[in-house]
Amino acid sequence: MSGARIVVVGSVNLDIVATAATLPAPGETVTGASLAFHPGGKGANQALAAQRLGGAVTLIACVGADPNAAAALALLRADGVDLTLLRTDPNAATGVALIAVNAAGENQIVVASGANAKLAAADVKLPPHDGVLCQMEVAPGVVAAAAERCKGFFAVNLAPALHAPSILFERADLVIVNEGEAAVYGGALDQARGLVAVTYGARGAALFRQGRRLVEAAPPAVTPVDTTGAGDCFSAALTLALVEGQPKEQALRFACAAGAAATTRAGAQTGMPWRAEVEALSPPPV
Ligand code: ADP
Numbered sequence: 001m002s003g004a005r006i007v008v009v010g011s012v013n014l015d016i017v018a019t020a021a022t023l024p025a026p027g028e029t030v031t032g033a034s035l036a037f038h039p040g041g042k043g044a045n046q047a048l049a050a051q052r053l054g055g056a057v058t059l060i061a062c063v064g065a066d067p068n069a070a071a072a073l074a075l076l077r078a079d080g081v082d083l084t085l086l087r088t089d090p091n092a093a094t095g096v097a098l099i100a101v102n103a104a105g106e107n108q109i110v111v112a113s114g115a116n117a118k119l120a121a122a123d124v125k126l127p128p129h130d131g132v133l134c135q136m137e138v139a140p141g142v143v144a145a146a147a148e149r150c151k152g153f154f155a156v157n158l159a160p161a162l163h164a165p166s167i168l169f170e171r172a173d174l175v176i177v178n179e180g181e182a183a184v185y186g187g188a189l190d191q192a193r194g195l196v197a198v199t200y201g202a203r204g205a206a207l208f209r210q211g212r213r214l215v216e217a218a219p220p221a222v223t224p225v226d227t228t229g230a231g232d233c234f235s236a237a238l239t240l241a242l243v244e245g246q247p248k249e250q251a252l253r254f255a256c257a258a259g260a261a262a263t264t265r266a267g268a269q270t271g272m273p274w275r276a277e278v279e280a281l282s283p284p285p286v
Helices: 042-052 067-078 114-118 140-149 166-171 179-191 230-243 248-262 275-281
Strands: 005-009 013-019 034-040 056-060 062-064 087-089 095-101 107-112 131-135 153-157 174-178 195-199 205-209 212-217
Touching (some): 005 042, 005 140, 013 067, 042 056, 042 067, 062 067, 062 114, 087 114, 095 114, 131 230, 140 153, 140 166, 174 179, 195 248, 205 248, 212 248, 230 248
Parallel strands (some): 005 056, 005 131, 062 087, 153 174, 174 195
Antiparallel strands (some): 095 107, 195 205, 205 212
16 A cells, blocks of 8 residues: 555546447337446546555545435445545535446446536645546536646546646646547647656557657556446556656556456446556566
8 A cells, every 4th residue: 555645636426327238219218228326437436446556545526415426435435535525515416427338338328417517616625645636527627726736746637538728738747548538639738748648448558748658558468348447547546656656667557457457347436456456467577
């Protein structure tokens, strides 16, 4: 356990997943589905991953005063993420992602942001920290406030790809994107002051600075069961490793191994690995 103090500012969702033979066309009703509830939201997923990987994590987020909140927070509570700065908004519903999945594993997703959209810059009261990690599932002004107030290492996973305030590129020590998001942001990433990590799924990831490729790493060979949450696990792992002071190449290898480990179990949060599992997959250099 490193105990590095990481504050995650981001979203909490309850993913409500209906699995059926086919996806409905507009106006169509599909019956015979099975239903499952999974805690989700990029903020919550990354907070849980950073905690399981050895960080001491605080989550700043907003949920509604409804039964979905307890379900969405269950794994964070069980793993000891500090939720004392979480706000409950009595006038909002906990964020929900309605996910329909067909037999081929294709999906349709509708997200009702609910309380996540109520998280405000005024909620970003950072406790003592070594690093702060954000994503783009809360208002851009909230992420900008976290960037301004961060006194340590500031990392932002620019997912989903949206218009990002310029302070994020100026302040971030680390920007994390997947291949698709990198294509959306394009040359803006080359203007970032800090490191930029780009992930390429099973092909691994690379670190850039001002458009120059510094290091790359491949994940260990695994048998993927469910790739949901791999990017969230990677973001948490790379942030934690760099906050711990690991050299870039070792940190990137650790993050690739963490992302790969997350694909070996079903579910975004239930699939998040613990540190010992990741270290077993990614032995330190001799
Ligand atoms: P996202 O989920 O944001 O699209 P990626 O799919 O690029 O992110 O995955 C993030 C990291 O997780 C990758 O860099 C890689 O290390 C690991 N990963 C993802 N998919 C696989 C896979 N099929 N096999 C091994 N590792 C994977």
